Amino acid sequence: MAKETVLVLGANGQIGTELVEALRMEYGNDFVVASDIRKPMEIHKGPFEIMDVMDENRLMEVVKEYKVTQIYHLAAMLSATAEQKIKMGWKLNMDGLLNVLNVAVECKVTKVFWPSSIAVFGPSTPKLNTPQTCYMDPSTVYGISKLAGEHWCNYYFNKYGLDVRSIRYPGLIGYKSVPGGGTTDYAVYIFHEALARGSYDCFLEADTMLPMMYMEDAIRATIELMEAPANRIKTRTSYNLAGMSFTPGELAIEIRKIMPEFKITYHPDIRQEYADSWPKSIDDSVARKEWGWQPRFDTARLVEEMMNHCKDLV
Ligand code: SER
Secondary structure (H helix, E strand, C coil): CCCCCEEEECCCCHHHHHHHHHHHHHHCHHHEEEEECCCCCCCCCCCEEECCCCCHHHHHHHHHHCCCCEEEECCCCCHHHHHHCHHHHHHHHHHHHHHHHHHHHHCCCCEEEEEEEHHHCCCCCCCCCECCCCCCCCCCHHHHHHHHHHHHHHHHHHHHCCEEEEEEECEEECCCCCCCCCCCCHHHHHHHHHHHHCEEEECCCCCCCEEEEEHHHHHHHHHHHHHCCHHHCCCCCCEECCCEEECHHHHHHHHHHHCCCCEEEECCCCHHHHHHCCCCCECCHHHHHHHCCCCCCCHHHHHHHHHHHHHCCC
């Protein structure tokens, strides 16, 4: 097998933190270059470059210097933050992606991964078992940028033959990193607050059902997709991917099975609007059929894992 050198952009983020660790196990510490706009909180066990994805020249330099063969481009602004900073959100999410796609073509990078999101769907999309292909009318800047990004990926695949692969992540929940500025973030913070205080004040209503996934499944999906033979990847926009679906009320019931005294209160804010425009559950049959996707974690197992691991953090 040819030696791969992988570059991860946005390595300090919620996904990046865990993905760098997993990729380093797979390809070796020295062959995974982590990069972010900020210095890492913890010392990385391998190469690290401070970089702004908006700086195409610097990106090109790093790709050439390390002879990068794969790029995972994770640097983006999430739903709630992008609504506060519309132009910056659009610019970072769009120009960042275009820089990566251009540099990948220019430097003959063999594969690119870019995350899309359930936020590409909107109020007119079927909410239950949302199909791979359907009407999409995203109502957030973040969702608009992700939907446009999906089509840019498809464009670069068709026009330049760039092997770009993507997943529409549901809300991601893990204990090794925290999200920032998203709508599904409540499902991470609830565990930290439950263990620190025994209670949580939720910014979504009790009955807001959203698609979610345990980080271990998400990381495995990402690497499985990237390692699948190219001829199995027929979808070059982005794949629907499902793990589980639950509401804050249901999550609280699961937490109470482990911590009976846990209390939850609800004070929905603007993020309720974004959540209401997104699917409740996802049909991921295309990913299952094309590259064999299978989730392993359901809600009960996720809660058990999160309560166990977050205990060590408080
Ligand atoms: N987790 C993202 C958010 O809440 C959606 O992809 O913004």
